[in-house]
Amino acid sequence: MMLSRETAGGRWRIRPDGPDKVTGRLAYLTDLAAPDMLYGLVLRSPHLHARIRAIRTELAAALPGVHAVLTHRDVPGLNAFGISRQDQPVFCFDLVRYVGDAVAAVAAETIETAERALELIEVEYEPLPVLDTPEKALAEDAPKLHPQGNVMHSNAYKRGDVEAAFAACAHVVEETYSTPRQMHTYMETEGGLFVPEPDGRLTVYAPTQHGLLDRLQLARILAVPEERIRVVSSPIGGSFGGKDELNIQPYGALLALAAGRPVKIHNSRRESVRAGLKRHPMTIAMKTGIDASGRLLAHRVRIVADTGPYATLGAEVLNFAAEHAIGPYRYANVDVESVSVYTNNGMSGEFRGFGGNQAIFALEGQMDRLAELIGMDPWEFRLLNLRRMGDPGPYGQTIAQTDGAYQVWQKLKESALWHQRKIGGRCAGGRDADVRDAGGKGSGERKTAASAAAVPGNSGGNARPPWIRTGIGAALVMHGFGFGVGLPDPAAGRLRLAEDGRIEAVFGYEEFGQGLLATLETLMIETFGFAPDDLRLVIGDTDRVPDSGSSTASRTTAMMWQALRQMERPFRRKLLEAAAGLIGKPVESLALGPGGVMSANGGQRLIRYADIAGKTAEPIAVETHFHFPTSDTDKFGAHFLYSYSAVAVKVEVDELTGRVRVLEQYHAVAAGPVVNPQGYIGQIEGGSGMALGYALMEDAIMENGRYLTGNLDTYLIPTIADLSGSTAVEPIEDLPDGDPYGPRGIGEIGSVGLAPAIAAAVYDATGVRVNRLPINPALLIRKPEELWKAVSGQ
Amino acid sequence: MAMKEQAPGRCPEVWRPRDAAEACRLKTAFGPDGVFTAGGTLLRTQWESGSAAMPGTLIDLTAIPGLAGIRADEGQLVIGPLVKLSELMRTEAVATAFPLLAEAVRRIGAPSVRNLATIGGNVASAVGDALPALLVHEAELLWHTGGRTETTALEDWLADPGRAQGVRLLTGIRLKRTDAEAPGGPPGRIVGAYRKLGRREAFTPSLVTIAVLGRLSEDGTLTGVRMAAGGGSAVPMRLRAAETVLEGARVTPDALVRVSEAVLAEYRPASDAFAGAEYRRTAAANLIAAEWLRLAGAGREGDGR
Known part of the structure; x- marks a missing residue:
């Protein structure tokens, strides 16, 4: 079922920080x-x-x-x-x-x-001397930007023997992908x-x-x-990491x-x-091979990231990219080498998606190309090679098992948007009209002649001009959350009945627009039965909060859920016992409710929380400290908890100008129960808006180490006019029986899959493969003689 | 006498002349350090980006009577340079008689920008996105040059905007319904289009802007054909060779190829890190050809076939 205001029903609440934000009253x-x-x-x-x-x-x-x-x-x-x-x-x-x-x-x-x-x-x-490319920085005679040299971090992972496996492959795709320096633009x-x-x-x-x-x-x-x-x-x-x-x-x-x-x-x-920080520009070379039946045999990845002058979390971003460049597919032979290089360019660092955006653009590009080589539907090709519940993680590590990868694959296959593609016709002038290949050089050369198409105005009604081509594409994302193995990743929370009778929920997290307060409020209401007015949400103040860890890595909702799960019974018991003592009734006959403690059967309020506060010998408070769950592997950065998404998109390419418009999006997300429906949609829509910008327009261009895009009149992000297409979000909430981890992170995953899906849709529409983001309209524009020859003969 | 308003800090001095002659005298007195301003939207982006230094003196034109407002009479329209873009968009006389101009202005900036920016500034910049629309309408510029008023065809002025000697102030933009546009002219109907290509769908700097205008007869023949293109830092220009291709001709695939070739040869686009000249040339040619194809088709449909 699609998530919306209507389907969310009573769970669709006005967020506590909403009124002050939309009226401008809120002081940042x-x-x-x-x-x-x-x-x-x-x-x-x-x-x-x-x-x-x-x-x-x-x-x-x-x-x-x-x-x-x-x-x-x-x-x-x-x-x-x-x-x-x-x-x-x-x-x-x-x-x-x-x-x-x-x-x-x-x-x-x-x-x-x-x-x-x-x-x-x-x-x-x-x-x-200026080192404004990783290549220059890696040259033997390059000056050292730091005492240890210009390699900030490198990472390698191997299993099997890719070279031997390539020799046995029926088909091999080799491609190099490049991604831009995206700005958070808070x-x-x-x-x-x-x-x-x-x-x-x-x-x-x-x-x-x-x-x-x-x-x-x-x-x-x-x-x-x-x-x-x-x-x-x-x-x-x-913030978005910035x-x-x-x-x-x-x-x-x-x-x-x-x-x-x-x-x-x-x-x-x-x-x-x-x-400020930007998303790491990366060059990702992939060589991936399949057997005659389409099964993946070998996958080789080489990643070069431009981290700029200083590290911040550049090493962790690189580790994340390397892990996600393997992704949710099965291959016996894998060889990933990655390096992040100090340069004199701008600072690269943490950014929503954290290296996954770059890696998955490349990985999903490989899947589409391989499927085409063997003549398979790209989605069926993915299924053939997709991980199944029980499979280890990308590094072969133990992970918390869910069937998320298959679930999102299945939902997308059943989606109305993907069905539009399967029933063919593929709107006007689809991918079979002609085939062009931008290839490794991005040359945009056409392989076959243009097809004839209708002259507008002659076919009447709302016929589309022949230069408007539509296409549908899809991509699959397996996204780890939390920091991964080897990094301290603490979590904590505190619940307390304050002196004034408010129930305080105290976490060391931050509200940067993602809806953390609304999520916490919902959790408190649904866990305990409190009313919004009973609550005081305390965050973002080091004098008041426990060390809950950072508000990054898609981790906060999961950590708040787990913390409340740990604190629920003791806090409920303390409150009820205090109430029982004050009103002289057995604890079993009482329940928490809005405004105070109620009779468990009748629902009648027996005592207000304010009348319990300060009346007990012991303060009514519980606190929990724990660590984000991690895998038992020793592979640094490997993840244990993953979310999955599948994204389908319909685009329109105007071949007069080469510009791409996103018409329709569908996101299936398998991340456990939806805690805050509004926040969930917000994260997927908001993330996909960033991915749209990443795919189509955003690049903080540097020339000789200086930004050419110094302000928002040159660094363009999508406006509402670019985001006017529809977006459907379908959450898959079920988890395996006994799963102890609850809701998975969705703060970043929405920002990942749309870009590769757009690239696939552009290919479907035009026959042009893109290997570089943002997509350059010059690759998709048609020359006049081609356009108008297509019109002639009508 | 103008009031001198002293601003604190590093702000320029602001002078507010009461008439065009005084504005020109101030400009003469301050020289390059005195800059005419009205909405100030373009100047502010230049100061912010460092592409122009903030001058010592701003000569604020907004208090000069006669530079504001739109006057319509005898088939012509004189647009005051102080008219805001948002006002221009909303003016019925503009929308009905010169719809390409209304459309061009609607595509500039965002509402907040259009509420400040003036058409005079857009024209005087020599790269404004309204210019291709004004070019195909054969706009004339009225200037105050010290003692008298001078009229220049917009096309002539754009051929070398820096050419004129001496201090001058834009006082009006005149649009006449010429033969091709006037009701009751030769048979057929007026057709036209304006297109702006940017890097996103709205609130975007232009890469390419084009405008086309002509009279389409019942048999599909075009006369009075005018085309113009600009965009980015390119000074917009009439595309005379492309016009010749379609003048007296019908919109056939062959004609579209030849129009496109003429545009490719004739249009001098800008080029920057965001889009190269070759791309812009091709886009301009395609947009122009596609608009003629659409207009010709719509014209036939308009005949009630």
Whole structure:
């Protein structure tokens, strides 16, 4: 059944943060101001790669209205940050490695004074050779961007013998896929308010996806105990991975402490583009072979990722890409080698999909090409090679078993959209009209002549012009969530009856628009029977929350569900026992309900929660700490829990211009029970909107290491006009009997499958294979003589 | 006398002249450091991107009477340069007599931009997306040049927008219903189209813009054929050779091939990191040919066959 407002019924709630967001009442952290606040700005490198010879700040410091001018000399603790590897300097001191590198920062009474102060800071640079491609960075004589060299991370996995297997293959497809530097494009750019408190502590109001980790990183930089820092990090105006790593926090914190006054920093869009993370551009070469019956025999993958100047989570992204380049298919022989390379380009890092977007675009492209080689329907070809329940994970590792891969395959096959394709006709001028092959060179050469087609206006009614071609394509996604083997991945939660009678649900998670608060509210209502007004949801404040781990990796809903499952019985028992004691009735006769404790049979309210609060000897509170479930393999990064999706899409290609429009989408998602129907649809639709942009228009183009897309007038993301087609979301909720893990993550999976499905649909429509995103309309545009010859003869 | 408004910080000085002559005097006095402005939408993107420095002085034209409003009389329309794009779109006289212009303007920016941006700025930029529509309507530009008013055909001005010596201010855009467009002209009906190609469906910078206009007779013959193309940083131009191909001709597949070839040879597109010249040339040729094919077909249907 499709998920919608109608089918969700009473579970479709107004999200608690909704009214304030749609009316504009809600204050984001970057909207905050404090009395006596200063404005902070960061001086960033004008060079892609240079040695710093000298930094002089005297003139800037002497400017009236300037309260602090900081460089590497002013970092009391560790002059470096990075979630997993601290290789990014807070302030550069010897080298600058990209045009976003920070060299100094100022705090002044006005933004104009701060801008003037930046101009007065003198930095002498000695430009160095620029490594603006992974190839240049990997050259033997390339200068080293870091002491250990320019290979940030590499990863290899082998089983069987692919070379021997290729020799036995009936068909082999070899293709190289390239993917763009996509920008998260959150509406709220990075920023925050940093307040030195009278008691000597520092309060940081700045978005992040893991407040406690920011606190840890800032404590290292400031050389203070973590407890001296409070990080308030929600609500957030979008993140998508882009605010997971520290961004402006080190500068705001250092400036506020140096000036002894609150400091506000808020990046302009241009500075956000320049300094912020992007999705890793990857080049993925795949060679995949099948036997005469279509069964996969061997799969070889070579991935080169451009990670930019510093690591952040680039290693983990690469690991994820390598694992997902194997995917949900069965092959005896696999050989994956991947490398992520330091360059002087912009920062690459964590981004919704986390390397899966690139890998699965390539992998699904291989499946389509192989199916065609052997003359099979591409979806049936996938089934022939698809994993079944009981199969190990991509690395051969133990995983939590579900039948998700087959379930989404089956649902898509039964979908009305896929049926449109099977009944043929394939709308106007389909893929059998003629075949073109962009091939490895992306040349767009046509193999056979164009077919004749109807002249518009002659066939009457609503005939489609012959240059409008439609096609349908599909892709399958197996997406791991959580961090995987070898990384700390804690989870925790707390429930408490507060003094004022509110039931507090406390988690160290963040609300960045995904609907976390709505999901938590729904879980509390449906688990316990509370009313929304009974609840206080506490998140995003390191002084108040347990270490629930990060709000990343599609993990929060699953972790909240599991935490509540652990806390449900003890918390219910404590509340009921307290009520029983106060009203003198047996515990068994009582039940939790909206507003208070009820009679278990009659449903009549017997005592309000407010009348229980404070009346018990012991506080009514429970807390749980546990670790995200992981596989027993020692393969670093291997996942244990997976979600599955199958995506079908119908596109229209205008061969006058080569432009592609998405007409219709269908998503089958197997991820366990739907916790929050509105949030579920939001994640799949929102993710697929990002995938549409990734497939058709988004690329933060760099030329010589500098962004050509400095703002949203050149970096284009889809608007409502591009997203006007219909989107159906069909969740598959059932899990194997006894499954203890509950809802699976869906925060990222929607952003993965649509791009390869669009590529398949474009091929269906035009006969042109694309191996590079975003799809270049120049490959799909037809030359006039071809177009108008097709019209002649009518 | 203009009021000088001192703005704090780094903002330019803003002068608000009361008439065109004063605006020109201010411009003469400030030279390159004084910049005419009205909606300011294009200037702001230039300042933000760093492609132009914020000048020391802005000469705000919005207080000058006579530069606003649309005057229609005797088959002609004079559009004041201060007319906002959103106002232009909504003006009945524009939509009925010059629908290509209304369509072109509707495709510029987003509502918030169109509520600020003026048609004068779009024209004066020499790369505005309204220009191909104005070109096929054979618009004339009215200028205040110190003491007098000068009239230039838009096409002539676009041939070299920087050519004119001395300070001048755009005071009007005149659209005349010429023979080909006038009701009661030669037999047949007026047909036309405007298309904009961008990198997304809406609120997008243009890659290619085209406009076509002509009179289609009952037997399918075209006369008064006009075509123009621009887009991106390309200065829009009439496509005279392509026009010649279709003048007095019918829309046949062969004619479409020859029109396309003429466009490919004649159109001088922009090129940037987002789209190359070859792609833009092909797209312009295809869009123009496809519009003629559609218009010819619609014309036949319009005959009630």
